[in-house]
Amino acid sequence: MTPTATIALGTFRDPQGRLYRDGDRILREVFPEHAASAIAWLRSPLAQRWIEQGRMVPTQILSAESGHAALLEHDRILFPSYPWEWTPGQWVQAASLTLDLCEEALEDGLILKDATPLNILFSGPRPVFVDVLSFECRDPHSPLWIAYAQFIRTFLLPLCAYVHLGWPLAATMERRDGYVPADLAPYLPLLHRWRSPLRSLVTLPLLLEKKTHGGVQRPQVSEELSAFAIRRLLRSTRKTLHSLAPSARESRWSEYTQTAGHYKSSDHETKQAFVRSALESIRPARVLDVGANTGVYSRIAAESGANVVAWDTDVQAADLNWQIAQREKLPILPLIADFARPTPAVGWQNRESASLLNRAKGNFDCVLMLGVLHHLLVTDQIPLPAIFEQLGEISKRWVIIEWIPKEDSQFDELCRGRQGLYSYLSEKYFVQTLSRRFAVRDRRQLPNGRTLWLVEAIL
Amino acid sequence: MDNSARRITFLRKLYVTLAFSLIVLQTLAVLGAVEKPAYAYVDPGSGLLAFQILSTTFAGFIFILRRRVHTFFKGIIRGFKPKDEALDQK
Numbered sequence: 021m022t023p024t025a026t027i028a029l030g031t032f033r034d035p036q037g038r039l040y041r042d043g044d045r046i047l048r049e050v051f052p053e054h055a056a057s058a059i060a061w062l063r064s065p066l067a068q069r070w071i072e073q074g075r076m077v078p079t080q081i082l083s084a085e086s087g088h089a090a091l092l093e094h095d096r097i098l099f100p101s102y103p104w105e106w107t108p109g110q111w112v113q114a115a116s117l118t119l120d121l122c123e124e125a126l127e128d129g130l131i132l133k134d135a136t137p138l139n140i141l142f143s144g145p146r147p148v149f150v151d152v153l154s155f156e157c158r159d160p161h162s163p164l165w166i167a168y169a170q171f172i173r174t175f176l177l178p179l180c181a182y183v184h185l186g187w188p189l190a191a192t193m194e195r196r197d198g199y200v201p202a203d204l205a206p207y208l209p210l211l212h213r214w215r216s217p218l219r220s221l222v223t224l225p226l227l228l229e230k231k232t233h234g235g236v237q238r239p240q241v242s243e244e245l246s247a248f249a250i251r252r253l254l255r256s257t258r259k260t261l262h263s264l265a266p267s268a269r270e271s272r273w274s275e276y277t278q279t280a281g282h283y284k285s286s287d288h289e290t291k292q293a294f295v296r297s298a299l300e301s302i303r304p305a306r307v308l309d310v311g312a313n314t315g316v317y318s319r320i321a322a323e324s325g326a327n328v329v330a331w332d333t334d335v336q337a338a339d340l341n342w343q344i345a346q347r348e349k350l351p352i353l354p355l356i357a358d359f360a361r362p363t364p365a366v367g368w369q370n371r372e373s374a375s376l377l378n379r380a381k382g383n384f385d386c387v388l389m390l391g392v393l394h395h396l397l398v399t400d401q402i403p404l405p406a407i408f409e410q411l412g413e414i415s416k417r418w419v420i421i422e423w424i425p426k427e428d429s430q431f432d433e434l435c436r437g438r439q440g441l442y443s444y445l446s447e448k449y450f451v452q453t454l455s456r457r458f459a460v461r462d463r464r465q466l467p468n469g470r471t472l473w474l475v476e477a478i479l
Numbered sequence: 480m481d482n483s484a485r486r487i488t489f490l491r492k493l494y495v496t497l498a499f500s501l502i503v504l505q506t507l508a509v510l511g512a513v514e515k516p517a518y519a520y521v522d523p524g525s526g527l528l529a530f531q532i533l534s535t536t537f538a539g540f541i542f543i544l545r546r547r548v549h550t551f552f553k554g555i556i557r558g559f560k561p562k563d564e565a566l567d568q569k
Binding site for chain 2: 163164165168169172173200201220224225226227228229239241244245248249252253256
């Protein structure tokens with residue numbers, strides 16, 4: 021359904037068309053019987069307004085001959101992401117956009133027929149609706165929004181499970197169609213089930229499911245009543261969504277920058293000055309910030325004019341990074357992603373949703389890897405040559421990396437008495453290893469003993 | 480056994496039969512209510528769709544009620560209007 025899927029495989033579920041990648045281009049074929057209505061919709065003032073506002077993916081009509089399939093081309097999104105990599109705030113924002121578009125479409129006699137997070141990608145911190153064929157003419161006598169159940173399954177129940185049960189949103193990778201009420205019910209305390217919003221999301225639908233397992237009739241009512249009922253439903257669904265907006269929690273890493281005792285303010289200042297001047301000298305268009313935490317260096321990269329993708333494993337830190345980027349309108353896309361354990365390819369034939377590395381390879385001019393190396397070496401036990409090999413595949417040219425000597429207090433703490441295993445990790449070994457793929461362009465030592473390196477790929 | 484004694488025995492038997500039938504019916508109803516469907520074959524959206532229909536029905540009631548209240552007050556306001564003004568409007 022999304023351009024992301026085409027990286028590995030064309031889409032095949034949509035009965036109206038298919039999306040595929042042709043080199044660097046994202047193309048969508050609309051089948052002949054649906055072509056005329058799709059073209060009329062894309063040319064409508066509403067669709068054009070959404071594209072101008074950046075809420076729907078810019079789409080060019082390449083061919084639209086009567087009786088033939090139509091061909092569309094979508095603008096590429098810098099880094100396609102999947103819902104299982106989004107922060108809780110991004111989930112709420114994507115759900116909110118879905119409801120907004122559905123409500124606005126009603127004015128033009130249209131309705132959203134697919135309401136899944138897979139129809140949304142993030143461009144920087146902003147959600148963008150990408151499945152342009154998801155709108156259809158509304159039956160003016162039907163008081164139902166047929167995609168309501170899908171919206172609940174794929175947006176609200178995962179959020180509900182995250183907020184009320186602590187299930188990670190990343191677990192949705194295993195559920196293309198989200199959760200059903202029966203998935204959550206056994207884990208909710210009896211009294212808790214009857215509280216709002218669990219009552220309307222889990223308990224009542226589950227009871228009704230037991231009673232209506234033969235199917236239900238679709239009512240037909242007056243146009244006025246139908247519009248009233250759908251608007252009321254969208255309003256109450258939005259209220260439920262807001263009640264599920266997760267409040268910020270403190271995590272292991274969310275307060276890291278303020279509480280990092282091994283960094284004095286002079287260390288922070290020197291580090292930030294080095295990164296800023298390195299970025300200003302190399303001027304990368306696309307930067308990947310690995311282990312971005314709350315995004316201090318992502319923002320420095322964004323200020324230097326780069327589009328930034330920021331990976332971190334900590335949900336709260338990444339969410340904070342996203343909130344700041346959204347508030348300050350910075351071109352930063354924070355994602356929950358692990359350099360050492362990247363998101364796998366999933367879906368049909370393992371080719372529907374591309375892996376994290378597949379999407380990242382050769383996609384960035386510069387990779388920032390600050391304060392991460394010791395975690396990769398010690399906690400994840402990745403050999404240093406393998407780390408540089410991976411960096412060489414992701415970055416087209418530059419890497420800004422922080423070397424943490426084994427004498428560093430944080431390194432020592434991570435070793436947990438196994439210091440002997442890492443005795444070979446000297447700065448000399450670091451330089452020797454990086455020199456196989458990169459050339460050193462700049463180096464700065466911080467007062468705390470750590471060193472910062474600007475290195476360039478050897479072509 | 481006289482007639483009245485026979486009638487009492489008949490009524491007692493009828494009462495027992497009725498009470499037994501009611502217990503059986505109640506048990507069946509309870510069993511029916513808690514019968515678990517084969518979940519693999521239940522449309523995962525059916526409960527949510529049924530819930531939507533339920534809330535839409537409620538919205539329908541509100542819609543009709545709102546309209547009636549509106550018509551009622553409109554009627555009262557019209558009733559308060561001076562007759563000549565009402566005639567002018569005609």
